Amino acid sequence: MKVTTLTINGELVSASPGTTLLEAARENGLDIPTLCAIEGLSTVGACRLCLVEIEGSSRLQPSCVTAAEEGMEVRTDSDRLQRYRRMALELFFAERNHVCPVCVANGHCELQDRARDVGMDHVRVPYRHPDLSVDITHERFGLDHNRCILCTRCVRACDELEGAHTWDLAGRGRNTHVITDLNEPWGEALSCTSCGKCVEACPTGAIFHKGSTVAEMEHRRDRIRFIAQARGKKEWTP
Amino acid sequence: MSAKSKNRTAPKPRPRIATVWLAGCSGCHMSFLDLDEWLFELAELADVVYSPVADVKEYPENVDAVLIEGAVANLDNLELLKKVRARTRLVVAFGDCAITGNVTSLRNPLGGPDSALHRAYVEEVDGNGSPPSDRTTVPELLPKVLPLHQVIKIDAFLRGCPPSPAAIRELLEQTLSPPSKSRSKKDTP
Numbered sequence: 201m202k203v204t205t206l207t208i209n210g211e212l213v214s215a216s217p218g219t220t221l222l223e224a225a226r227e228n229g230l231d232i233p234t235l236c237a238i239e240g241l242s243t244v245g246a247c248r249l250c251l252v253e254i255e256g257s258s259r260l261q262p263s264c265v266t267a268a269e270e271g272m273e274v275r276t277d278s279d280r281l282q283r284y285r286r287m288a289l290e291l292f293f294a295e296r297n298h299v300c301p302v303c304v305a306n307g308h309c310e311l312q313d314r315a316r317d318v319g320m321d322h323v324r325v326p327y328r329h330p331d332l333s334v335d336i337t338h339e340r341f342g343l344d345h346n347r348c349i350l351c352t353r354c355v356r357a358c359d360e361l362e363g364a365h366t367w368d369l370a371g372r373g374r375n376t377h378v379i380t381d382l383n384e385p386w387g388e389a390l391s392c393t394s395c396g397k398c399v400e401a402c403p404t405g406a407i408f409h410k411g412s413t414v415a416e417m418e419h420r421r422d423r424i425r426f427i428a429q430a431r432g433k434k435e436w437t438p
Numbered sequence: 439m440s441a442k443s444k445n446r447t448a449p450k451p452r453p454r455i456a457t458v459w460l461a462g463c464s465g466c467h468m469s470f471l472d473l474d475e476w477l478f479e480l481a482e483l484a485d486v487v488y489s490p491v492a493d494v495k496e497y498p499e500n501v502d503a504v505l506i507e508g509a510v511a512n513l514d515n516l517e518l519l520k521k522v523r524a525r526t527r528l529v530v531a532f533g534d535c536a537i538t539g540n541v542t543s544l545r546n547p548l549g550g551p552d553s554a555l556h557r558a559y560v561e562e563v564d565g566n567g568s569p570p571s572d573r574t575t576v577p578e579l580l581p582k583v584l585p586l587h588q589v590i591k592i593d594a595f596l597r598g599c600p601p602s603p604a605a606i607r608e609l610l611e612q613t614l615s616p617p618s619k620s621r622s623k624k625d626t627p
Contacts, residue, residue: 302544329582
């Protein structure tokens with residue numbers, strides 16, 4: 201099998217053809233922080249946390265959607281990247297009303313984890329404090345737009361694994377938000393099978409089991425990889 | 439500051455620390471009180487010159503370090519915060535309301551103070567409520583609740599809702615114990 205050889209943070213690593221820089225790094229024990237990427241779903245490069253520097257290119261590239269190529273020289277942890285990652289995280293917190301101490305996902309939140317990882321102790325830009333709604337029309341699940349970071353994991357889980365495509369994005373720029381069916385209340389979205397994959401995929405407290413209160417919502421995110429893998433390898437086919 | 443370095447044999451002046459309670463639930467101060475018997479040790483190390491748990495009316499001059507709990511929600515908070523900054527060397531944003539606005543800032547998406555008062559006194563009450571008509575007995579609300587660092591310069595951030603007693607203790611010990619660094623440079627003639 202042909203192998204791609206490249207350098208990440210000065211170390212020579214090899215990757216099988218078709219892997220992304222993120223996969224190549226992780227296969228070689230180097231972690232790159234991510235939010236929108238989740239094992240089992242396609243990658244979209246939405247959160248910008250996994251940006252890396254590639255020698256010879258002045259533009260930073262999202263490693264989750266950039267193919268590993270022969271001879272590439274990649275840096276994943278320069279001062280500049282760390283500065284940008286912290287700024288991206290601060291912007292996430294400023295964009296909506298996260299208010300961690302009263303969030304269902306407090307303590308089990310990937311946004312919170314990433315902020316802690318980079319040592320974010322305060323947000324330097326002003327908070328926007330938008331007036332956003334909570335949709336609890338579904339029988340079993342709830343959607344809190346205040347906590348959503350627009351990673352589109354729910355959209356992809358619903359489309360790629362469940363095949364229902366109940367979720368999508370509407371609006372542009374800061375008005376972008378997730379919707380169910382044709383922007384109907386979730387409880388009235390006929391395409392929803394109530395499978396709960398969107399709940400398990402959500403990195404924050406935006407999608408949750410109804411009835412969970414502060415810090416009680418623990419997403420089982422490994423279920424997404426489990427389902428994708430079982431389906432890919434036809435483990436469930438007799 | 440002036441009489442500090444006159445005599446080498448004079449005992450070192452005791453550090454002067456303070457705690458301030460702005461717009462928060464007092465949970466950070468409860469966590470501070472949860473330091474229990476270590477508070478006796480703290481009393482050995484420093485003078486607590488202003489605090490909601492000490493009966494002092496006016497924030498004093500020449501304070502070495504202050505922990506400020508709560509966000510900036512009204513004119514009183516704003517006035518006191520500026521005074522505290524002017525009179526204190528090390529200002530610590532103490533807990534999540536001070537750092538992010540947190541629960542205190544949940545009124546911000548509602549719009550200005552009038553909408554917040556309407557929500558609290560009219561929409562969320564049983565029977566007929568009305569917002570307080572006399573706006574002079576309680577401090578005037580600011581248009582938006584702000585974290586401290588949007589108003590004054592902050593020297594350290596102590597996260598948590600509330601910060602754990604262990605974290606508070608560590609910060610105070612770090613602030614009070616190394617006399618070799620920032621304090622002594624100024625104090626040496």
